[in-house]
Every structure is written in structure tokens, then in C-alpha cells.
Amino acid sequence: MTFTLNVNGTKHAIDAEDDTPLLYVLRDELGLHGARYGCGVGQCGACTVLSNGSPLRSCVVPASALGERSLTTVEGLRAEDGSQHPLLRAFIAEQAGQCAYCIPGMVMTAAALLKHTPQPTEAQIHAALDANLCRCGSHNRIVRAIQRAAKELAP
Template identity: 75%
Template sequence: MAFTLNVNGASHVIDEEEDIPLLYVLRDTLRLNGAKYGCGVGQCGACTVLRDGVPVRSCVVPAVSLQGREVTTVEGLRAPDGTLHALQRAFLAEQAGQCAYCIPGMILSAAGLLRRKPSPTEANIRTALDANLCRCGSHNRIVRAVQRAAAELAE
């Protein structure tokens, strides 16, 4: 079945089965490898992308269901001038990633939070990222990175 997806501002004609998860289209067809396969059941957050600015788990969302929607991956998250987004810069500055497997999902979940709530409290940040798992224990640095990015974006 052929359908069209808008990913990171570009339109792509996809010819796949209608039940194929978005994650597989992103990684295997479009070669966008930021979203990671973690659990395959939407529980870990490694595959998080933005659908119209809202975080979703790409491993459980059928790609065909996103026709007419804007999908943003970590590769497409950019500042208005095309440089790294404030969240990406903050994660680097805070050394928030150890193995970094969870970081794309963390960054996109944080982007969704900052879109809804530009000045989040620490509790807001922890709640927004609660469903994103990090085995390395970098949670405190991740929270600091989101706080740093929020402060930069508020300037």
C-alpha cells in the first residue's frame, strides 16, 4: 500500500504494508536512525518522535495513520536558524547521555513538554520524562539539561 508521510518537513511516498509501525519506516525506509528500538511495546520511550508536536511511541503507531500529520524525529529537531535545538545543545553541555540510547526519546519528550509548558518546574520535567527509561542513571543530568534549555528558550 502506498501512502505519504511528512517527516522533518519533507514529504515521502512510502510503499509498505498498512500495519507497519512508524519506527520501521523511519529506520529501514527513510534511514533516520535517531528513534531506537527498545521494547517494541511503547513502554520504554527509546522510539519517541513528535506527531504534530506531541510525543508518541513510534514502535506502536502504524505509519499509515500519520498521513497528513507532521512527524519530527531527533534528526529534524532544529533551532529556527538550522543549528542544533536548545535541547540538543543543553544535553551536550550537561553531558546528559552516557550510553545515549535513550537520549533521542528524552529530547523529543522534553520538546513536547516545552511546547506545552515553556517554563516547567522540576516536577513537570520529571513527570514528562517518567515513561522514558534510562538504564545509565543519567536522570539528574537529563533534568538539568531540560531546565537549561527552558531557560535558554525563555531568553
């Protein structure tokens, strides 16, 4: 089946089976390796991308089912002026990723949170990240990074 995906502002013609997970298309067809294969059942968050600004577990959604949705991967996350997104700068500054396997999913989930809740409380950050797993125990640094980015993004 051939279908079109709008990924990071660019439309791509994709030729894949109907049930091919979005994660496989992103990684294997488009060469976007930010979203990671973690659990394969949508429970760890390593594969998180944004679909029309909302978090989406790309390992469990068939790419062919996305239609005209705008998809953003960590590679496409940019500030409004096109520079590095404040979340990415904050994650680096706070050294939020120990092994960094979960970081793309954490960043994308945090981007959605900050878009809808520009100044989240610590409890709101914890709630947003509740379904994203980090085996290294970097949660405190991840929360600090999101708080730092929120301050930078504040008007």
C-alpha cells in the first residue's frame, strides 16, 4: 500500500504494508532514529512522537492509519525561530539522560505538556511523564530539565 505521511513538515510517500507500525516506517524508511523501540506494546514511551501536537506511541499505531496528521519526531523538534528547542537545551544542561534511551520519548511527551500547560507544576510534570519509563533513574534531572525549559519558554 502507498500512503503519504507528513513528518517534521515534509510529506513522504511511503510504500509499506497496512499494518506496519509507524516506528518502523520512521526508522527504516525515513532514517529517523530518534524514536526508539522499547517494549513494542506502547507502555514504555521510548517510541513517542507527536501527532498533531499530542503524544503518540509509534510502536503500536499502523503508519497507514495516520492520514493527514502532522507528525513530529525529536529530530523535527525546533524552537519557533528554527533554533534548537529549549527542551533539548535544558535536557543537555541538566544532564537529564544517563543512558539516554528514554530521552526522545521523554522530550516529546514534555513538549506536548509545555504546549498545553506552559508553566506546569512539578505534580503535572510527574503526571505527564507517568507512562514514560526510565530505567536509569534520571527522573529528577528530567523534571528539572522540563522546569528549566518552561522558564525559558515563559513570556
